[in-house]
Amino acid sequence: MTKTQKDDRAAWAARAEALRPQGQALIGGRFVEAASGRSFAALSPIDGRVLTQVAAGDAEDADRAVKSARAAFESGVWAKRPPRARKRTLIRFAELIRAHREELALLETLDMGKPIAMSLAVDVRAAADAIQWSAEAIDKLYDEIAPTEPNVLALIRREPLGVVAAVTPWNFPMIMAAWKIGPALALGNSVILKPAEQSSLTAIRLGGLALEAGIPEGVFNVLPGFGHEAGKALGLHMDVDGAFFTGSTEVGRMFARYSADSNLKKIGLELGGKSPFVVLASSRHLDAAAQSVVDGIFFNQGEMCTASSRLIAEDSIREELMEKVLEKARAYKPGDPLDPETNLGTLVDAAHTRRVLDYIASGEAEGARLALGGGRPAGLSGECYVEPTIFDQARPEMKIAREEIFGPVLTVLAAKDPEEALRLANDSSYGLGAAVWSDDLTTAHRFAAGLRAGVVSVNAYDEDDMTTPFGGYKQSGWGRDKSLHAFEKYAELKTIWMRLR
Ligand code: NAP
Ligand code: MG
Numbered sequence: 001m002t003k004t005q006k007d008d009r010a011a012w013a014a015r016a017e018a019l020r021p022q023g024q025a026l027i028g029g030r031f032v033e034a035a036s037g038r039s040f041a042a043l044s045p046i047d048g049r050v051l052t053q054v055a056a057g058d059a060e061d062a063d064r065a066v067k068s069a070r071a072a073f074e075s076g077v078w079a080k081r082p083p084r085a086r087k088r089t090l091i092r093f094a095e096l097i098r099a100h101r102e103e104l105a106l107l108e109t110l111d112m113g114k115p116i117a118m119s120l121a122v123d124v125r126a127a128a129d130a131i132q133w134s135a136e137a138i139d140k141l142y143d144e145i146a147p148t149e150p151n152v153l154a155l156i157r158r159e160p161l162g163v164v165a166a167v168t169p170w171n172f173p174m175i176m177a178a179w180k181i182g183p184a185l186a187l188g189n190s191v192i193l194k195p196a197e198q199s200s201l202t203a204i205r206l207g208g209l210a211l212e213a214g215i216p217e218g219v220f221n222v223l224p225g226f227g228h229e230a231g232k233a234l235g236l237h238m239d240v241d242g243a244f245f246t247g248s249t250e251v252g253r254m255f256a257r258y259s260a261d262s263n264l265k266k267i268g269l270e271l272g273g274k275s276p277f278v279v280l281a282s283s284r285h286l287d288a289a290a291q292s293v294v295d296g297i298f299f300n301q302g303e304m305c306t307a308s309s310r311l312i313a314e315d316s317i318r319e320e321l322m323e324k325v326l327e328k329a330r331a332y333k334p335g336d337p338l339d340p341e342t343n344l345g346t347l348v349d350a351a352h353t354r355r356v357l358d359y360i361a362s363g364e365a366e367g368a369r370l371a372l373g374g375g376r377p378a379g380l381s382g383e384c385y386v387e388p389t390i391f392d393q394a395r396p397e398m399k400i401a402r403e404e405i406f407g408p409v410l411t412v413l414a415a416k417d418p419e420e421a422l423r424l425a426n427d428s429s430y431g432l433g434a435a436v437w438s439d440d441l442t443t444a445h446r447f448a449a450g451l452r453a454g455v456v457s458v459n460a461y462d463e464d465d466m467t468t469p470f471g472g473y474k475q476s477g478w479g480r481d482k483s484l485h486a487f488e489k490y491a492e493l494k495t496i497w498m499r500l501r
Helices: 009-018 059-075 083-099 101-112 116-138 173-186 201-213 227-236 249-261 286-302 315-329 350-365 418-426 441-450 484-490
Strands: 025-027 030-032 039-043 050-055 152-160 163-167 190-194 220-222 242-246 266-270 276-279 310-314 369-372 389-392 409-415 433-437 455-458 491-499
Touching: 009 101, 025 059, 025 201, 030 201, 050 201, 059 163, 059 190, 059 220, 059 227, 083 101, 083 116, 083 173, 083 201, 101 116, 101 173, 101 201, 116 173, 116 484, 163 173, 163 227, 173 190, 173 201, 173 242, 173 484, 190 201, 190 227, 201 220, 227 242, 227 249, 242 249, 242 484, 249 266, 276 286, 276 418, 286 315, 286 409, 286 433, 310 315, 310 418, 315 369, 315 389, 315 409, 350 369, 350 409, 409 418, 418 441, 433 441, 441 455, 484 491
Parallel strands: 163 190, 163 242, 190 220, 242 266, 276 310, 276 433, 310 409, 389 409, 433 455
Antiparallel strands: 025 030, 025 220, 039 050, 152 491, 369 389
């Protein structure tokens, strides 16, 4: 796709018309239909249009993909290449993603409704950066020699797992995939990516770009299909060495069962969250805190595992903070995702939209005060828009304070002092993100240490790059994506103990 002069809505709409998305599976280096011949429609939540038919992979296709991945792995065509050669190929892959940024951004926006400006600035960029970062790391990772007695040479070697499945969600389809396929491929594994049914198109396109970059046939496969068919078949497959999942806690539990019920494959789980954002009276930055919590809950329509969905404010500053939060929230306006000015797009589909609206109804029924939004915005056609919504004066036992809504809905709780704020913050079955705002160094440190979450921000929220690990405590999951720690998931450690005789 060529760059047009004017990046306005009409130009994006025209590109959308001209787009012919591919819907086949990529197995063994070839784009193929499902063995059953079945397919499903990729629907755009923007206007309900059918973008293309997507192959509905099932157990038979999963088995074909695993066989091709295994054959590629055993052949050594990728796994036994020198790390710096894999690095070069993966950097080419990252560069091809950047070269196709407009096409990929458009596919993402059409398929799951996020604003085009975000798809370009966040999703494409971060996906390419994640793959490049993993590629650049791979020829700098050394194995170890153990401190043994002199007549022993004990090597501790990192080896690829073998055949790796990555099962991913629809909220950041390319980024969630890149966080897994980057380190997995860099280490020499063969990978099968199963994207969410609502967002298969960029995954399939990534498959084509990987081939073009020179990743050998069978090393990177893309298996679209339904979770209970394609995803389950990969989870239960006896010849998959590791299954790495990002998605809901409910399906995460299934992966733990799949592993137990099959070959005890390694699993990784990046699951849901109900992240607390705590503002203490010792913060002098209420304006910045208000902006940060609003961005944390309304960015990506609130469809974020780390959404700052519970604002916990200390009583003495709560009113002042809420005024600022409401003022800043008004800057988020649902609009056509193809308009480059839009900052809040559609939710992913009609079923999810109904689920979010049901949560809003439950907040009202349980007696929280609706301070903003609360329904579908007026003046927009399409079923999948929801207003930015804020519930004030909620209580910790309410559903809207406990369950992950995964939409643009903020729940505000009050705390009488920092101790109560910490107790409320940790009163969750999840432990993914968390934030504390305070200008008292001691309080901020103690609070950060006391928060039971994998990613804690102080006077910030959800800022990240590839250098730090990402993942959850408690029912937010097992294992970490990003950073050098992510490589641990896709590798086995082998001890080679040699006696020097
Ligand atoms: P989901 O419903 O759990 O689906 C995630 C993936 O699992 C999809 O590819 C889905 O396929 C597949 N799947 C569904 N049922 C399955 C089954 N029975 N067996 C095997 N696979 C199955 O999650 P989602 O709705 O796409 O995404 C939202 C969730 O992801 C939220 O809970 C969010 O917090 C979480 N998330 C977590 C992180 C993190 O890093 N911690 C990041 C992003 C999102 P189908 O779509 O085809 O059903
Ligand atoms: Mg879709």
